[in-house]
Every structure is written in structure tokens, then in C-alpha cells.
Amino acid sequence: MPIYTLECPYCCLRSEHFLGMSDSLDDRVECPQCGEAMTRRHDRIYDVPAIQGDTVAGGCSYVGYDEGLNEYVMGRQHRKELMDRKGLTEYNPDPTMKHHRDEARYIRERSKPNDPEARAAIRREYRTAGKKRRDRLVRESLDKSLKSV
Numbered sequence: 001m002p003i004y005t006l007e008c009p010y011c012c013l014r015s016e017h018f019l020g021m022s023d024s025l026d027d028r029v030e031c032p033q034c035g036e037a038m039t040r041r042h043d044r045i046y047d048v049p050a051i052q053g054d055t056v057a058g059g060c061s062y063v064g065y066d067e068g069l070n071e072y073v074m075g076r077q078h079r080k081e082l083m084d085r086k087g088l089t090e091y092n093p094d095p096t097m098k099h100h101r102d103e104a105r106y107i108r109e110r111s112k113p114n115d116p117e118a119r120a121a122i123r124r125e126y127r128t129a130g131k132k133r134r135d136r137l138v139r140e141s142l143d144k145s146l147k148s149v
Contacts, residue, residue: 006038013038094136100129 007014008031015038017029029038066073069086073079083089104125111118 008034008036008038010034010036094133096132096136097129100125100132 004017005014006017006029011031011034013031013033015032030036031038063075064073065071066079066082069079069082069088071082073082104122107118107121107125
């Protein structure tokens with residue numbers, strides 16, 4: 001069921017309402033502030049996902065063909081079993097790397113094409129991210145080797 005932003009023409013109060021697609025424009029929705037009929041605004045319509053069964057946040061279902069696994073998946077547990085059988089793990093990006101990647105994307109989106117200063121800033125972000133990643137991997141390797149001694 002979509003969410004519509006309705007506005008009262010008298011008191012200018014805006015509020016969101018769940019209304020069916022089959023509801024006519026003549027259906028009266030009273031303003032909670034003044035009681036007059038609110039008008040429907042069509043500039044903001046969102047489709048609310050129907051969340052059913054074995055799902056993840058946002059209503060995305062695990063049921064269906066998974067291109068990464070190259071198999072048909074019947075649910076979250078089945079997907080986990082397939083990944084374990086193939087020796088795979090979920091990819092969870094490091095928050096630090098994600099920050100640098102997002103920063104580079106921000107610079108790229110807000111700069112002119114082929115801007116040398118923007119390209120240099122993006123390269124600096126990726127260099128910094130790479131250096132932090134290497135430092136973290138070295139630290140983890142050293143910690144692992146010290147624990148095994």
C-alpha cells in the first residue's frame with residue numbers, strides 16, 4: 001500500500017497516509033487539525049514492501065536464484081548451507097574502507113568531469129584507504145603469529 005503526502009488547503013498541515021491504489025480522489029481524508037478535507041499530493045509516493053517469510057532488512061527475500069552462488073536459494077538457512085559447502089563467507093566491508101570509498105564517490109559526484117584537483121583528492125582517498133587496509137592486515141597477521149607462539 002503506498003504512502004501519500006496529503007496537504008490541508010486551509011491550515012496547510014501536511015501528513016502522510018496509507019491509501020490504497022484503488023481509493024478514488026473523491027475519498028475524504030479529514031485534517032486532524034481543522035477537520036477539512038485534505039487534498040492528495042502525487043509528488044511523493046512510496047511503495048511499502050510486503051515483508052513475508054525468510055527476509056532480511058528492507059524486505060529483500062533470500063528466496064530465488066542467487067547469481068553469486070549460481071544456485072537457487074530457498075531461504076536464509078539454505079543460503080548459509082550453500083555458502084558453507086562452497087567455502088564462502090558474507091562480504092561485510094570494513095567501515096573505514098567504506099568511509100573512504102563514500103568520500104571518493106562524494107567528490108566524484110560533485111566535481112566537474114576531468115577536474116584535476118578532484119581526481120587528485122580521489123587518489124588521496126584511495127591511497128589512504130589502501131594504507132590503512134595494509135596496516136590493519138599487518139597488525140592482524142602479527143597478532144595471529146604472536147598468539148600461536
